[in-house]
Amino acid sequence: MHPAPSIIVFTVLSGLGLGLMAWIGLGFGPATGAFPWVACILALGITGFGGVASAGHLARPDRAWRAFSQWRSSWLSREACLMIATIALFAIYAALWLLWGTRIWLLGAVMAALAVATVYATAMIYAQLKTVPRWSSAPTPTMFLGVGLGGGYLTLQAVLAISGVGGSVLGMVAALAVTMLSIAHWRQKARGLNRDADGSTLETATGLGDIGKVRLLEPPHTGTNYLLKEMAYQVGRNRSEQLVRAGWVLGGALPLLLAGLALLIGGWVLPLALLCHIAGMMAFRWLFFAEAEQVQALYYGRG
């Protein structure tokens, strides 16, 4: 599938921002120092920026508001509704905390549940697509939740460090372990889930399998079209191997190294670890789209 930069930025950043919101809502982080302000502004900023980026892949962003209407049937609509509800509740929670110094645990818990539900809904947009076996047959929701909550916890620790109220290296290691394990688990389960993984072949696509083996003799057009650009994206093997390596190094190894370094030279390096981690997650998310194969390209002779 075509890896649209707007969707990659959106899913990575809003996942991480919502993860951070969930941890804040569950009462993590002290009320002292600059922590509440930095954490709340960052959570809103990251999630909001991701949300705005998502409009970038719409051909008619002026109609984006209509996406709030179909929550009864559509996961994309559910995601939009849940996201707005989470941001609204978080804004109320943060205002009460920052201005009046009270953290209402029930409000926080409901908001945290909504944040988790939003990430789940994002994952289900992809996991529901039977046409893309790599997304529907692999544990996509688990991976999105692992990456979002892990990334959120990593952000929490980085914010604690730069606010001068601690930040635990052990916490960072745990967060990195969760994100990287959920990606490793997903990639292992997704291995070999190509467009024919659920039994769709050019023979079933044309209904000609009873006669014999089918191959494309002549395509309908010599140039490209929307279908080929969007759903027959082909990723070079070299490029994908390099990106996988970049993902592991930037997303896991380097942040881990920086977390260790923080013990020696201080917590100020932890935001750097977070930035590295986000870059690594973007590499993996690029691959999530680029490596996914959709069944309709069978008609164009893609095996």
Next chain:
Amino acid sequence: MTTLPESTEKKLGLVIDLDICVGCHACAVSCKEWNTGGYGAPLSDQDPYGEDPTGTWLNRIHTYEVQPEDAPAQIVHFPRSCLHCEDAPCVTVCPTGASYKRAEDGIVLVNEDSCMGCGLCAWACPYGARELDAAAGVMKKCTLCVDRIYNEHIPEEERKPACVRSCPAGARHFGDLGDPDSDVSKLVAERGGVDLMPEQGTKPVNQYLPPRPKDSMDTPPLNLADMAEPAPSGMLGWLDKALERLG
């Protein structure tokens, strides 16, 4: 709401005869011609006369080679368009309510005033039946020529989808596949019409009629070379044999 109707009164759709289709693309051209001026936004082309032309089409004609195990390969021309599925995955994924399936006749349509061009319906369709128009930014798909089939301003014989009306070979049929007594249903029953990608669980309404079984030859064909050069007889025959002996 982009939920699917429990059932539809009719199941209007196409029956495409792969035994007859000659791959002339007349259906695709007439589809483009009618629908660029009909329902909704035009079917735009980008760089149509340049180096890299692309454009929106609702019907595309592939040509396949089918290789049986013990017989010569067959060529099959294969028109591909929306199948107006009963369990249309493109409809339920739509976040804006633009995509819908009509309860009265089962036609799957896009309300282009509501479409925000997210493309998720095209991702959900196994058949590649939906194309986002690059100029209008809305999703285009086969409407089953909804603006022809009920149109009382055109002669009655024209009230068929443009592709059916224009097919010079009679390979395309239009009718109610929900009515077992309709001509199209009888044709499907008689010829063993098939669903495309049944494993996707979409329950397509459109049906494809597979090519009829080919004859197989029990006796070898006549040797045409021998017929063109009959064995010589008489004096010529004696000479022929004598020369052959000299070798």
